[in-house]
Structures are given as structure tokens and as C-alpha cells.
Amino acid sequence: MADIRVKICGMKTRADMEAAAAAGAAYVGLNFYAKSARSVTIAQAAALASDAPVGLAKVGLVVNPTDADLDAITGSVPLDMIQLHGQESVERVAEIKTRYGLPVMKVIGVAEAADLDPIDLYAQVADQLMVDAKAPKGAKLPGGNGISFDWQLLASKKYWQAPWMLAGGLTPENVAEAIRKTGARQVDVASGVESAPAQKDPDLMRAFVEAAQAV
Ligand SMILES: O=C(O)c1ccccc1N[C@@H]1O[C@H](COP(=O)(O)O)[C@@H](O)[C@H]1O
Numbered sequence: 001m002a003d004i005r006v007k008i009c010g011m012k013t014r015a016d017m018e019a020a021a022a023a024g025a026a027y028v029g030l031n032f033y034a035k036s037a038r039s040v041t042i043a044q045a046a047a048l049a050s051d052a053p054v055g056l057a058k059v060g061l062v063v064n065p066t067d068a069d070l071d072a073i074t075g076s077v078p079l080d081m082i083q084l085h086g087q088e089s090v091e092r093v094a095e096i097k098t099r100y101g102l103p104v105m106k107v108i109g110v111a112e113a114a115d116l117d118p119i120d121l122y123a124q125v126a127d128q129l130m131v132d133a134k135a136p137k138g139a140k141l142p143g144g145n146g147i148s149f150d151w152q153l154l155a156s157k158k159y160w161q162a163p164w165m166l167a168g169g170l171t172p173e174n175v176a177e178a179i180r181k182t183g184a185r186q187v188d189v190a191s192g193v194e195s196a197p198a199q200k201d202p203d204l205m206r207a208f209v210e211a212a213q214a215v
Contacts, residue, residue, distance in 0.1 A: 004179060004212045007165060007188040008205055009061060010038030010144065010198060011048060019202035021053035024209040028052070029083065029190070031061045032073060036141055037198035038190060046076040059083050059105065063142055067099065074100050081105055083130065085143050090118075094125040103127035105165070109134030109142075110149045123161035130188060133168030143167070146191035148174070151181040172207035179215045187212050 008020045009029030020028050030045040031038040040048065049058045057080040060073055064086035073079070082100065084093060085107045097104045105128035108119055115134060123129060133149040135142045148169030166184035171192035179187065193208050195201040 003185070004215065005165075005186040006209050006212050007059065007186065008193060008200070008208075009059075009188060009190040010036075010194075010200065012038065012040055012044075012198065012200070014048060014051065015202075016200045017048055017052055017056065019200065019205055021056050023202070023205040024213065025056065025205070026186075027057040027059050027081070027188075029059045029061050029188070030077065030079075031144075032065075032069070033061060033063045033085070033141070036144060038144060042073055042076050045073070046078075049077050049079065057081060061085055061143075064088060065096075070096065070100060074102065081128070083107065084126075085130075085132075090121050090125055093122060097125065097127070105130055107132050107143065107167075110153060110168075113153055116153065119160055126162055128186075129160060129162050129164040130167050131164055132188075144190045145169075148178070151178055154182040154184075170208070172204060172211045175208060175212045176215045179212060 005026040007027035008025045010031050011017050011028045030040055033039055052058055059081045060079040061083045081103045083105045093106050104126050106122045106126040107130040109132055111134040132143055133147045139145055146169050165186035165188045166182055167188035170189045193204040
């Protein structure tokens, strides 16, 4: 059994948080991208995070946030990490880390080998990286689309200066294969543990964590 850490993203209710903790997730994601059906308001997130099960790291997902966005979020929501899921530059990642004093996870969208090239630079400033499938052109969301990338691309490129998480189209059925092919020690999921759009399913969350940790 491997010590794989799981992040489940898109918590909307207290029941979601409790089910994620009971399933064995290490991190939960609170999504502040308003165009997503998984998003929560700052007030909702503050209530969820303040009352979160002990030991669950609360990650705030934002996309190209302004300082005003982050001032409002971090001023009300007790977060453990900020996830940057947009086109934030290396300099902006460093700036956010310094300004808010929170660990920052930068997401890199991957469709082909060349998309991995910027990772070394981001790894110098981010506390964590997330390697996710690049959103297809015209997609409504920059992530959370339930699509995977070719995991083979990571076979020889998985050692970076910062810890990293694999994301994109992971499900209870494919997460073990994804971990074996990429060597990931951390995985992230949103749509793969839902029974309907933005509806987290406790059985799928449990099955996902079990499958990941059974590798
Ligand atoms: O989930 C969303 O709605 C979302 C919106 C905007 C940016 C990122 C988003 N989700 C992130 O993408 C990963 C992978 O999602 P999936 O498992 O492929 O559905 C998700 O875990 C979030 O970190």
C-alpha cells in the first residue's frame, strides 16, 4: 500500500467535507471560480472551512485572481493553501506567496510534452505543483472538465524541485493506473467522484481514495 495523498475538489456542503474526511482525503478544494457549478461564495467557503474536520487541508482554488479577490478570500476563509489555476506568471506566483504568507500550488495544463517545459521555473517559487489536463479550446472551464492527458508524458519527467499532484479525468477506475504510469504521490479529483454535475458522491469519494491508496 502506497502513502498516496488525495485532494478532492469542489466541496459545496458540510456533508461533502465530512464525506471527504471519512474517505481519507488529505486535502479538500474550495472553488472560487464563479463560472463553475462547483463554486462557492466567500461566505459559504468561510462557513465550510471554519467548521472543517480536523486534519483536512483546505485549498482555495482561484483563476487569475487580483489582489482584491485574494484579500477578500483570505480575509474571511481560513485556508491552508492557494491553488492558482489560471495563467499566473512565475512572478505573480511568487508575489502571491509573499503577500499572503500561504503555501501556493501552481497548476500547469498539459496536452503535449512542451507544456511541461515551464514546470522547472514554477517549481522554484511554488510550494506545490499540480499537473492537470490542459482545457480544450473553447471549454467553459479552465479545469474540472473530466479529461485526462497522456500520462506517458510524465514517465521520464516526474522529478521537480517541488512536490506535485496529478489531476485531470481521474476516477476510481483509472486512478491506480495513472499513479503507476506517472509515479504521482498525490492525486486530485473533481468530476470523477460526482454522481451528477457538482454533486459529490460519498461512495465514489471512498472508492477513489481506496483505489489510489491500494497501489
Ligand atoms: O472543477 C472546476 O470546476 C474547476 C474550475 C476552474 C478551474 C479548475 C477546476 N477544477 C480543477 O481541475 C481538477 C481536475 O478536475 P477533473 O477531476 O478533471 O474534473 C479539479 O480537481 C480541480 O482542481
